[in-house]
Amino acid sequence: LRRPSQTASSATTLPQRNAEGKQRQRAVGVRAAVTQQPPEAPAVKEEKDVQVVRLTDDTFTLRGRCYERFKFEVEYGLRAGTTENSYVIEGPEGAALIDVPDRAFARAFVDAFVREAKDAEHLAYLIIGHLSPKRVDSVIQLAKTHPAGEPPIKVFLSNPAHQTLTSLVPADILEATFDLQIVRAGDTLDLGGGHQLQFILTPTPRWPDGLTTYDPKTQLLFTNKLFSAHVCMGEDFDVGGIEAYDMHWRYFYDCMLAPVAKQVDAALKKLPVAAQFAPPCYAGKTGLDVVKADVGFIFSRLLSALNLDINTATNLRLSVGGSRKGAMPGVAGEPLVTAAICPLHGPIIRNSVTELVREYKLWTDEKIRQAEEATVAVFYASAYGNTSALAQAISRGLLRAGVGVETINCEMATVAELQSAIQRCCGFVVGSPTLGGHMPTPMKEALGVILNEPAAKGKPTGVFGSFGWSGEAVDEMEQLLKDGGFSFGFPPIRCKFKPTEGMLQICEESGRDLAREIRKGKAKQRSTSAKSAVVSGSGVxxxxxxxxxxxxxxxxxxxxxxxxxxxxxxxxxxxxxxxxxxxxxxxxxxxxxxxxxxxxxxxxxxxxxxxxxxxxxxxxxxxxxxxxxxxxxxxxxxxxxxxxxxxxxxxxxxxxxxxxxxxxxxxxxxxxxxxxxxxxxxxxxxxxxxxxxxx
Missing domain, CATH: 2.30.110.10 (Electron Transport, Fmn-binding Protein; Chain A)
Structure with missing residues (x-):
């Protein structure tokens, strides 16, 4: 692992490190409190399997496939199934596994990995692009295949993923099996044979652990949740292109990424994706370099028409002037030439790289514009994912009603971020699980910041939460806000155990109701010029x-x-x-x-x-x-x-x-x-x- 040299501007001060340490303690506090989960609703029986698909000579994917609705969350609402995608790169210096699947596929995933990998017992590296508690079982199952006496598996992951892993995996397994390496911006990992993997941190409030990986040898971009879709049509790639999958990509984006559009915009700027057969960029080129770019593009278009496999197409393209070097994070103007986007869910994107990236930018720009007009801040913490599912459904209702959303995960947010969000928003909602009969510490602190912020006064609000037994946290939040003189845009939402479709509908309708109230308030503030514009269009x-x-x-x-x-x-x-x-x-x-x-x-x-x-x-x-x-x-x-x-x-x-x-x-x-x-x-x-x- 090589790190870029640290400049003075990137160095952290002692107070900053102390603040970061306190933030990590708050985040771990919620997870540490989760010692015993409440009873779960009966599991839905699904048809599942794990499929192995070769992408190149030394890269393959393990695709856990489910053909029915996989989970209860809003993001699975199209009922088109889903896939859980992991990827293996086999280099001379060792094999690297990128991401692990949901626990529903844990055993079948490990069996398929051991069967397919050339040297499965000597897995050298594990790269975690996203880790939720429901994926930890797959990590533990993977650890069981690691022979005693072998060097530990080096795990490359972001700091939030490190917190999740160390709080949920038994210490004896961690010490015996894994060597944890926290990734910083610009880090690389050399697997040999040209596989010099580049790491790009792409966090969002929903997935603060987001880590994207780029392999310049194969020009494959591993994006975890970005560019994902919950769909399983039987095809491994995006056969049919944007026409076949646009609805699924858009639905996933609207459910999961639209509420965090600013962070998505930041991630897209770190990923200047250019399709393998995209038109050339002439920036900084003159004379013969321009001619070479044109010749390379003409040849690449011919290759595109042949519909070659990724391995052959990449090698041929590189032979006519391409480069195995992708854009390093922070290097302006350099494209990240991409043969295929490899997401955590849905098809591997090869035919629609340019179109999907363009659509992501358009969707994101629209959500940012929407947020500039009117925004609702969604503050939450979640122990088992149930409260975050409620927050997600409320956010979807807000967005559908034409109001922007800013999502704040209170486990990770600083006081300054909380204050800034409450100052910008036109209204806010607060969601919390109940742990030990109370709100967890991060939510108590966040609510204290909100109540003490003068800019919060007069803004409509709402409260929601999930619980296993009694649900005191929702009552606590409601009473504190009532005592503070706040008005409520919808009745308190209390969800016992996992939310049903009916509960998610209530959340979505609540978000729509709050959005309508905010839009009515905005309508009263319209200027005379806006009213004149309405009158002038009255004939039409x-x-x-x-x-x-x-x-x-x-x-x-x-x-x-x-x-x-x-x-x-x-x-x-x-x-x-x-x-x-x-x-x-x-x-x-x-x-x-x-x-x-x-x-x-x-x-x-x-x-x-x-x-x-x-x-x-x-x-x-x-x-x-x-x-x-x-x-x-x-x-x-x-x-x-x-x-x-x-x-x-x-x-x-x-x-x-x-x-x-x-x-x-x-x-x-x-x-x-x-x-x-x-x-x-x-x-x-x-x-x-x-x-x-x-x-």
């Missing part, structure tokens, strides 16, 4: 308002039936004859939006002109998060599980096929599986408007 708005639609009720239900919602809709239209299909426009801030993903089921009740008033009155009233929408209206259940209005004149049972993003709405195209006319005499209710700026 009035013209659009003359577009008439039938009045319907859309009712959707989650795959396990635990979450459901409904809304009044008039932007409904037939879209195809064969197969029969309809389109429905759903606002991004609607609670129902997260239930009408591709593959989702819903029912469409068409209202008659005689009873539309009563239905509209019921569905247009404000609802608490998770509150049933239909009230006392007579209903019946469709065969797909959704709800049908008994007084509708007809109904359709539909399956979502595609979704198109259209400004502040999603246009849903769905095929009609079944339906019937319930009232042949009554005419369809129509929704007449005078303005196209509102429903």
């Amino acid at each position: 708005e009035q013209a659009v308002g003359r577009v008439v639609g039938s009045l319907c009720v859309v009712s959707a239900i989650s795959g396990d039936g635990d979450a459901q919602s409904a809304m009044l809709a008039s932007w409904v239209s037939q879209a195809s004859f064969n197969p029969p299909g309809v389109t429905v426009a759903v606002a991004k801030e609607r609670a129902l939006e997260s239930l009408v993903l591709v593959g989702g089921k819903f029912a469409l009740s068409v209202l008659g002109d005689k009873n539309a008033g009563a239905v509209s009155k019921q569905l247009l009233k404000p609802f608490q998060p998770g509150e049933p929408r239909f009230g006392d209206l007579p209903t019946k259940q469709a065969s797909n599980g959704a709800t049908i209005l008994a007084d509708a004149i007809s109904y359709l049972e539909c399956t979502v096929q595609t979704r198109m993003e259209s400004g502040d709405h999603w246009v849903i195209y769905a095929t009609v599986d079944s339906g019937d006319v319930l009232d042949e005499k009554t005419l369809t209710a129509l929704h007449h408007r005078k303005s196209g700026s509102r429903y």
